[in-house]
Amino acid sequence: MTITEEGNADASSWRSVVRENDPRTTGTAVTAPREVEQQRLHATLRSTKSAVVIGDAGVGKTQLITRTVEQFHKSIPSIVICSIYVDETDTSLLDLIGAPTDLPRTNAAIIQTHLLEWVAQKTDTNAAAILRIEDAHLLDEASTQTLATLIQADILTCVISMRSAAARHKPWSTLLHNGCAVRLELKPFSRRETEAFLQNELGGPVTADSAWRVWRHTGGNPYHVAELVRDQISHRAFFEIEGVWMWDGNPQPDPQLHDIISDDMERFSPEARSLVETLAFLGPMPTHLLYDLATDQEIAALDRRGLLTVQTQQQADGTREQVTGLMHDLYASAVRTRVSRRRRTEILAYISDEISTIESYPALRSRFVELAVESDFAIEPQLVIMTTRSLLAEYKPRTVIRLASRADSLMPTTENLIKLLTLRAEAWRQVDSPENAKRDLDQVCELIDSMPDSAWPAAAAMVLSHARVEAAVHQYHYDQPEAAIAYLHQRRDWLAGRLDAAEAKPWLDAIDVSILTHSGYAGKHDEVNAASIALLVQGSHPERLVPLACPAVLGLADQGDVLGAVELSRRYVGVAYAHLDQYQWGPAEILAAHSLILYWAGDIEPLVTPHPTVSTDSDPALVDRVSDHLGRALIAVVQGAWSTAATEFHAANARFAHTDMTGMGAYALYGEALAAAASGASANAWALLERADATPRRTMKVVNSELDMLRIDTLCWLRDKSAITAAQTLAQRANEQGFARAELEALHRFVVRSVAAVPGYGPQDTLPQPIADAMERLHELSSVVTGKRPGLLVEHAKAMAAGDTDLASIRERDLARCGLWLAPINEPVDLTRREREIAALAAGGMSSKAIAQRLVVSVRTVDSHLSRVFAKTGVHSREELARVLR
Structure with a gap:
């Protein structure tokens, strides 16, 4: 399966969806929006054309077909529905229709003859029939080919469900490509749909970052979203602050998922089982590396069962590469609980021997190092530091804290320990724990002060990193901008006194940019913005200037050059994306500033248009949700x-x-x-x-x-x-x-x-x-x-x-x-909150239809409220209303 943000179903309406009728998904109901798909499937059946409903376990295929078929049968009672449910791999249709056991299972002609006879027995002479087959991806090759032939020849009208992976293989891919059957693909929830589902389940709004975490853990699968939510509610991991729900839990796989995995593992060959375990621990891997671990046939078999997800990810060098992983985090988590410590060590040893290019894949390297440190597997300290830095770039501060806390005793030199503690301090800062960050920073300061003079040329980068985190803690957590700026000046003088002019210049320039940045965030635009804008316009070493862009363009706009700030911020959004390896928060910061400046400029059309990537989960930059x-x-x-x-x-x-x-x-x-x-x-x-x-x-x-x-x-x-x-x-x-x-x-x-x-x-x-x-x-x-x-x-x-x-x-x-709705100046009229909101929009020149679309209500509701507003205010037109509300 492929999890993407685009093209998901409309979440405007919600229905109760019974989980798939297979070993993976039996139980109570979950919720998924499938109105559009149901209408399309109903229209397809009316046209006597076959339909193939595609999707992963838990997205609602069985429920969609059941509901549509029942509705279709009510409208045309003479239609006979012949249903077949497949629940075992490589099953023959002959076994499912009760054909004699001595018939050969690989003869397509025999399968076709007996299947048509079985359908004929189920129907009257003049009655039409629809053949329904659930989980057709589990059929054997001969049955699959027979079914495809019947659909292609238009001999039978069929409605079939199957996993997404199976639809990528012949004969189904050819059948759908040629238009012999209608393809209906049920996608997992998007992040916004997950947020709407959580709001429905919890009975109140949910923070976007909580919805994002649930979405990432479950891959948006409606069944697993529902199970996670109900499990975490029972463990009180969802908590409420002022009517808004948040999630701060660590989900564990439910018993049913463990049963599913036990069943899977029994079916797998040793090589396929090894591949599943490896992916469970190391996560998505470059697809071409999988073939070092298993054969083409074993990988294809896992894909057909819907256990693999294929995505395209951006690599460290900026290129994009296809990666393959398990269906979602919860499945991987359940697999990991089954693997012994000895088996973990075997996986680590095998990966370290077989994949010599692991450094080229930061995400894979990160998971390898995490597992190695947890398993006391010997690795290079520099690899730990490199991984910790990558994890911070992926915005995984809690993982960094856990990893660095396990690995600090493994650092053989003072320099390595300084780097690791500085990274952990930044991680503590990112989880809003400045006290713990300060404890690490104080230890780093002591270690730096104890270093011999001979170490200074090589240690300047560590001093700069430490100073930046220290200043961030002072200003952004303790609200002490003067202390932050003073500390940066102190470290600048300290470096200048220990390095010669040529060695010191790049480090002093970097600290100067940090001083300007912190001064800008302190609101000192009148003191520093001329210098900041000059640096940005000049553009020398733009990768160093990305953190400075946000406060500088805001200061420029506040000083009056609003349109100049719009253009400069737009330019530096591109620079920030081009230098993500230097500062991963850059695009989100500059886009936020750009949006506010557009608001100040009154240019609202680009403001209300979401950024093409930062508004989704495909953006490589870091975004606080x-x-x-x-x-x-x-x-x-x-x-x-x-x-x-x-x-x-x-x-x-x-x-x-x-x-x-x-x-x-x-x-x-x-x-x-x-x-x-x-x-x-x-x-x-x-x-x-x-x-x-x-x-x-x-x-x-x-x-x-x-x-x-x-x-x-x-x-x-x-x-x-x-x-x-x-x-x-x-x-x-x-x-x-x-x-x-x-x-x-x-x-x-x-x-x-x-x-x-x-x-x-x-x-x-x-x-x-x-x-x-x-x-x-x-x-x-x-x-x-x-x-x-x-x-x-x-x-x-x-x-x-x-x-x-x-x-x-x-x-x-x-x-x-232009986006500025001024407060009225006349004496207030006794209106309800909704009447006041609708009246203000109407007075602003909006039609009832436009107001309805903006507030997500019906036109009748808008007109009803407006009629009450007219009655209360004693006016008869929107123009008069504008005067009353002034």
């Missing part, structure tokens, strides 16, 4: 879907309450407060604002002004008069720091809310001096800050200052189309 929630929340904000935004921000906040390695918790809290206020949940919004104000901003100091603007907009939605003072304060601070974009945004809110606060203000009134001064400054900023949204903000402020309510309403709708 909490960013799925933040990305979906931002899209909901620009679309004015406040309830959706609140849900996504809330899920992110639940994850951040558990662990927040990225330090983005404050941003998510302010975002949820805004969405809650805009949805009409005032009490919740005030509580969230209080939490957000008390939360250290850590990494998000890089966009301090955006957090302040989120707070101001929340106050505007809450109709709190302190929004005016807060906007004025932010505008003054932004002016002092040279943040033109933030100043323009703050001045706009100051003008709009101040004008609204003047009783009876109209076109003939004179502007109060503070508002007149703000308008003058806005006019100056309009020539400095680039982008569509900044220009519309100035135009809207002008309309408000002129007392032109009609023009102000038009500009508000223009801003809404």
Whole structure:
């Protein structure tokens, strides 16, 4: 089978699906979306054409056929369904239809004659028949060929189920390619479908990273997803924080899976059993290496049974290669529990002798080293360090901690121990355990200080790695940016005093980039951004600059060159992908910055279009899956879907309450407060604002002004008069720091809310001096800050200052189309949260159909809510509604 993200079934509707009627999948019901496939199969049977339903065990083939056949039989009662269930490998159709045992099982003509006679006996003279065969991949060669011939000659209408692997082999591949039968392939759940299934099972939202882990463990197989969830619920591994579910468990195979594997192992030859055990321990391997371990026939037999998965993966040198592994992690885990320690050592010895190119495959090397260390199998210390670094690049910090803790006593030199402890410290940091990270870093510091002067030229890289992790702990976990920057300066001076100028330059340059990066994340754009942008534009050694790109482009946008920041961030996304071996988090960081800058620019079309790879699981870069929630929340904000935004921000906040390695918790809290206020949940919004104000901003100091603007907009939605003072304060601070974009945004809110606060203000009134001064400054900023949204903000402020309510309403709708939905300025109307949301979208110029699509409701529901809104507000059109809601 091949697990991919693309092309999976639509998850818009959910049905109860009975597991496959075979030894692997008998039991209670699971859930899978199969409405489209059922309609297609029904139409195929009506056309009297045969159908082949393809998929792996547990995806719902048997249930789909059963449900469709029952429905078809109800519509045409005269149809006779002749069913055959195959449950043993290499079974003859003659055995299944009760033919005499003395007949030869390899004669296709005899099989065809007796099969047609059997079908005829089941039907009346004039009745039509459909032959249903479950698990046709288990039939012997003669029966398979007979069945294919009957379908090709259109002698019988058949509906057949089989495993995906069997469909890749003749005669089925030829039959389907020629269109003699309709192919219906049932794919495993996608990650989003897995998330929807978990939400349905648990009765509440689930964090995206939990759904991702479940999906990866099960391969998206509906049966195994259901079993894992129910097992982990019984072990209390799913836990709830503020109504959001998370999973922090270590799944174990269920007893039924152990029974399946026992049955499999008894059927396998010794060579095939050895291959399965090897794949269970070492995971997916380059396909060409499998032929060193087993014959073509044995590999093909495992493939036909659906035990192998074939994927294409990117290798260390950037090339893509086909790899083969077992069906999913749970199956492999169950196999591993059956293998003795002696057998593990045999596998290690065999692999180390037979596969001399193991260093060329980082994932394979990682699993080999993990197994070797666990089994006390002797390996080179450098291989352990190389593997630990690769595991960090794969974002497996817990595996790194486990491996490094077992291997630290195996390090023969101080240099090796320093490297291993530094890597473990970074792993502790990635699981949000700064205390443990600091303990390792302190030990590394002592070891570095004890090194002789002669070791310094070779040890500079270790000093740089240690300094980077130490600075990250100070700034991103303890919210001590000054301490982080001071430590980097200290290590810079330390290296400069121990190396000559030529030796020191590349290391000092690298530390300088780190200092600029940490200063940017501390929000010191006014101090360092000129130097940062100069480095990025120059582009010398761009691989060293990838970590700097995110804070630098955000600073550039805040200083007013929003469109320049859009282009520079777009350029460095490509650079980050080209140098993934240097910094695996680069693409995700820069894409997040790029999305926020697009929002500031008012360019929402590319913002709402998912990135072609980072939004799936095929991306080679590292992505913290909490960013799925933040990305979906931002899209909901620009679309004015406040309830959706609140849900996504809330899920992110639940994850951040558990662990927040990225330090983005404050941003998510302010975002949820805004969405809650805009949805009409005032009490919740005030509580969230209080939490957000008390939360250290850590990494998000890089966009301090955006957090302040989120707070101001929340106050505007809450109709709190302190929004005016807060906007004025932010505008003054932004002016002092040279943040033109933030100043323009703050001045706009100051003008709009101040004008609204003047009783009876109209076109003939004179502007109060503070508002007149703000308008003058806005006019100056309009020539400095680039982008569509900044220009519309100035135009809207002008309309408000002129007392032109009609023009102000038009500009508000223009801003809404750019992703900015402003809080109304009139006295609130007593509307429900859903009525308020729909009314705001309607006032923004959206049709009922567009609103229904955005909020995933029916057009009738939208119109019903709008009619109540019109009744409550006393208006009769959407144009009048816009004025009432202003």
